[in-house]
Amino acid sequence: xxxxxxxxxxxxxxxxxxxxxxxxxxxxxxxxxxxxxxxxxxxxxxxxxxxxxxxxxxxxxxxxxxxxxxxxxxxxxxxxxxxxxxxxxxxxxxxxxxxxxxxxxxxxxxxxxxxxxxxxxxxxxxxxxxxxxxxxxxxxxxxxxxxxxxxxxxxxxxxxxxxxxxxxxxxxxxxxxxxxxxxxxxxxxxxxxxxxxxxxxxxxxxxxxxxxxxxxxxxxxxxxxxxxxxxxxxxxxxxxxxxxxxxxxxxxxxxxxxxxxxxxxxxxxxxxxxxxxxxxxxxxxxxxxxxxxxxxxxxxxxxxx
Amino acid sequence: xxxxxxxxxxxxxxxxxxxxxxxxxxxxxxxxxxxxxxxxxxxxxxxxxxxxxxxxxxxxxxxxxxxxxxxxxxxxxxxxxxxxxxxxxxxxxxxxxxxxxxxxxxxxxxxxxxxxxxx
Numbered sequence: 001x002x003x004x005x006x007x008x009x010x011x012x013x014x015x016x017x018x019x020x021x022x023x024x025x026x027x028x029x030x031x032x033x034x035x036x037x038x039x040x041x042x043x044x045x046x047x048x049x050x051x052x053x054x055x056x057x058x059x060x061x062x063x064x065x066x067x068x069x070x071x072x073x074x075x076x077x078x079x080x081x082x083x084x085x086x087x088x089x090x091x092x093x094x095x096x097x098x099x100x101x102x103x104x105x106x107x108x109x110x111x112x113x114x115x116x117x118x119x120x121x122x123x124x125x126x127x128x129x130x131x132x133x134x135x136x137x138x139x140x141x142x143x144x145x146x147x148x149x150x151x152x153x154x155x156x157x158x159x160x161x162x163x164x165x166x167x168x169x170x171x172x173x174x175x176x177x178x179x180x181x182x183x184x185x186x187x188x189x190x191x192x193x194x195x196x197x198x199x200x201x202x203x204x205x206x207x208x209x210x211x212x213x214x215x216x217x218x219x220x221x222x223x224x225x226x227x228x229x230x231x232x233x234x235x236x237x238x239x240x241x242x243x244x245x246x247x248x249x250x251x252x253x254x255x256x257x258x259x260x261x262x263x264x265x266x267x268x269x270x271x272x273x274x275x276x277x278x279x280x281x282x283x284x285x286x287x288x289x290x291x292x293x294x295x296x297x298x299x300x301x302x303x304x305x
Numbered sequence: 306x307x308x309x310x311x312x313x314x315x316x317x318x319x320x321x322x323x324x325x326x327x328x329x330x331x332x333x334x335x336x337x338x339x340x341x342x343x344x345x346x347x348x349x350x351x352x353x354x355x356x357x358x359x360x361x362x363x364x365x366x367x368x369x370x371x372x373x374x375x376x377x378x379x380x381x382x383x384x385x386x387x388x389x390x391x392x393x394x395x396x397x398x399x400x401x402x403x404x405x406x407x408x409x410x411x412x413x414x415x416x417x418x419x420x421x422x423x424x
Contacts, residue, residue: 015386016360018384018386019337019360019385019386020360022336022337022338022379022383022384022385022386023336023337023338023356023360023385025381025383026336026338026339026379026381026383026385027338029381029383048356049356049357050355050356050357051357054357055356055357055360055361058360058361059360059361059364062361062364062368
C-alpha cells in the first residue's frame, strides 16, 4: 500500500470495472458458444463470477488505507449525528470539556504540591515545624506561613537538638518602587542559615549567612534567576546594584540558579532578604521584635540521616 | 489491513494459485479469463479456479511486481487486460517450483508405498 496508489484509487477502480466487464464478455461468449440464449448466457456468466460486491471490496481495500478509511467514515457519521441533535451535542461536548479541564487543573495542583520535590539538596530530610494546638496563640497572623513569632523562632534555633540545621522563612510582598506608584515583587524573608541548610549555591555573588542576619547588619538581597533576568537583563553587574524594598535601598549580593524557585511549591520568590532586614525595610516598626506577630515558618534538616 | 481476503479462503492449497498463475503466464501473456481456463484445461479439469480468488491473486502478484499488465485485444476481438510475467516473476516461479517439489517428495516419503489392507 502506498500514497501514490491511494491518490489514484478512482482510476484503478475504473480499471477494475473494465477488467470485470471484459471477463463477463468472454464468459458470455463461452456460454453462447455452448448454445445458451444471449440473456441467459450473460446471467450465467455473472453467476459464475460470484459475488461482485466482495470482489469490489477486496479491490477497494487494496487501494486505500483501511484505518484511515474507517476513521473518515466514523468522523462523517459523528458530524451528521451532531448536526441532528445540536443541543444534546453541545451539552455532551461541554461536559467533556469541563471534565477534562477539571482533571487537568487538579493534576497541575497535585503535581506542583505533591509530585515535584523541592529544588534543594536532599529534600526528603527536610522537616517543617508546627505548633500542635495553633488555636491557643494570640496576636496577629501575617502572610504565610504564620506559624511562629520571631522570639519563638530564636528560642527554637538556640535550643533545638533534632536538626543539623534550622531556618525560618516567610513569604511577603515587597514594594520595589523607590517612590511614587508602588510596584510589587514576591518577597521571601529568610533567616541567615536558609541557603546553607537547603544546600543551594548562588550562581553569581554570594548568599547571605548567619552573619548577615543580625540586628545591626547592613542587609543584602539575594534574587531569583527569573527576577535577575527580568529586572537586570541577566547582567553580571547586577550584584552591587541597589534595590528598593519598601523604600529602603538594599544592595543585591547574589543570584540563585534557575531551578531554585523557593521552598513554597507553586509560589516563586523574586527577592530574598534576611529576617533582620525586615526592621529596616518596614521603617523600624516591623514584626521582628514583637511576640504577638506570627509570621514565620520553621524548617530543619534532620540529623542522623 | 490484515483482513482475510477471498483468496485466503480458497479451496486451493495456500499459495499454489499464485504459482499456477505464474506458470501459465510463462508460456505467453494472457488475460484473467484465459488464465483460469488454461489452469483448468492443463489440470484436466481437476482444479477449478474461482474467479473470486483469481482476480485478487492477479492484483496481489501485480503489487509484488511479479507480473505487469497491458490492455490488448483478445481472440474474441474484445478489449482485455493482459498480464505478463516480469523477470522477478520468473525467479519467483523457479523458487516456488523447487519448494513445491521438495514438499511433494517429503509428503510422499512420509506416506510410503500404499499399504494393502488384508484384514
